[in-house]
């Protein structure tokens with residue numbers, strides 16, 4: 001049998017997150033297919049076809065798939081996916097929205113956010129905000145799985161020569177409607193895939209002062225993250241939240257500025273290669289995961305850091 | 310209008326959970342249990358809709374053991390009108406929970422089902438979406454804002470790129486994100502009153518649902534420990550270490 005990957009894209013480009021699922025799929029099977037569902041998404045199919053290891057692309061090009069509504073995509077994934085041994089997608093908000101719905105249509109217990117593959121039926125995944133790693137095995141005929149992006153390398157975007165096949169299964173359920181989107185556009189690297197991430201916490205104190213984090217990040221060419229406390233207080237937008245219930249990141253360098261290091265925050269960043277913490281409280285739990293800790297006031301440390309570079 | 314609010318009994322979010330000595334599962338005996346924080350937010354949202362006069366009745370439901378009555382009583386103390394315990398002896402996975410909830414949707418005919426986006430024990434983030442599949446209802450997951458207007462629910466959703474707004478025809482499923490609201494505390498008089506509110510028990514067999522698990526937990530272990538780090542003297546020292554030792558800047 002083969003593995004089906006649900007591609008994530010914006011109707012013009014394949015999103016890099018999808019590439020991590022390809023690497024995970026390759027650990028199980030050489031026959032890797034990808035489903036590109038969207039509207040006017042031909043260019044995505046072409047990009048997908050050249051991804052290393054991918055052998056076949058199904059394109060479902062249909063106006064009702066334009067906004068990736070779960071009500072329309074889940075029946076498509078369920079219909080096509082039932083011919084496969086595994087259905088994979090990287091655990092983005094979009095696939096977390098779609099895949100469980102598809103799994104239930106297939107009468108399958110989905111497996112969320114795996115960090116390891118033991119064998120075809122057996123997976124590792126973090127539970128309790130990453131305080132433990134569970135090994136679970138599934139008896140369902142099709143395994144419907146979301147992949148933790150940080151746990152698997154991205155596959156190369158070149159090297160593949162997959163065949164592209166149009167797909168005719170079309171679903172349009174009118175019970176939900178896309179109204180609009182407020183997308184935060186920025187020139188900074190994308191948080192999930194960035195090599196360097198600078199995150200700010202409650203200590204920044206205000207939205208204005210949070211700009212210190214942006215300036216610092218720009219000097220390092222880094223993406224910007226935030227703790228939930230900073231997001232809750234309105235210092236930073238929600239899509240920057242790192243943690244158990246926000247984004248999971250594992251950059252080469254993670255700098256936590258004025259963040260205490262609650263377990264829910266650590267859940268989102270403790271697999272980073274090098275962790276730096278800047279906090280004025282020497283007892284802050286963030287220091288227990290930091291490779292380099294600086295005890296001090298961020299408002300003096302950040303300018304000094306920038307000057308020293 | 311009626312709202313169904315499924316709540317889950319979980320280890321309190323302040324408690325650190327560790328593996329059992331034999332690694333067969335998480336050690337949860339004798340730990341403080343609470344309503345899952347996201348479910349608490351769902352309950353709060355239901356109460357606010359009731360306070361606005363949009364909702365008449367709030368039904369809290371949980372799938373779990375006898376002790377999960379405690380969490381239903383908490384939901385009642387917060388403002389739910391009545392509660393249903395779907396009693397099960399075994400640990401039920403999201404698919405099984407969704408199947409039980411589907412049966413309750415058929416009998417209770419709610420206009421809105423408000424769930425948490427994820428339970429903080431298994432971190433599955435599945436049940437609402439699965440209930441959507443089984444009922445055919447539309448879903449607004451990861452909600453940070455909910456408005457009910459006439460026959461539709463307008464949901465602002467927290468997505469990777471920012472915020473997305475969808476409009477759902479009722480009956481609909483909404484799962485709460487953290488910023489949907491800030492839950493209130495139950496007052497002492499309301500805790501007393503909650504003891505007299507109706508709480509009924511049904512079993513999953515009585516609902517005609519097969520909740521037998523599809524996955525098996527083989528073991529749990531601690532994640533790899535990070536090696537101990539160091540405190541640097543000052544910013545100059547830090548920059549030097551990052552440049553010359555870690556070589557990351």
Ligand SMILES: Cc1cc2nc3c(=O)[nH]c(=O)nc-3n(C[C@H](O)[C@H](O)[C@H](O)COP(=O)(O)OP(=O)(O)OC[C@H]3O[C@@H](n4cnc5c(N)ncnc54)[C@H](O)[C@@H]3O)c2cc1C
Pocket residue numbers: 200201202203226227228229230241242243244245246247257258259260261262263264265268278279280281284296297298299322346347429
């Ligand atoms: C269900 C649930 C899910 C959650 N999910 C997440 C999540 O995904 N991500 C997340 O981050 N949190 C999450 N949380 C919240 C988490 O528990 C913490 O409340 C939050 O991470 C705290 O943020 P903080 O470290 O910025 O704030 P605080 O804990 O208030 O820490 C601020 C820190 O700044 C330091 N400080 C103050 N002033 C200065 C200064 N001038 N210079 C240097 N240091 C200074 C202080 O010493 C302190 O350590 C969740 C909570 C729950 C209940």
Ligand SMILES: Nc1ncnc2c1ncn2[C@@H]1O[C@H](COP(=O)(O)O)[C@@H](O)[C@H]1O
Pocket residue numbers: 314315316317318345347348351370371372373401403406423424425426427428429431432433434435436437
């Ligand atoms: N056993 C349960 N009983 C009632 N509701 C549940 C149960 N398990 C999960 N839920 C609901 O589904 C949401 C998401 O849980 P999960 O899919 O397990 O992450 C929770 O916040 C609850 O609202």
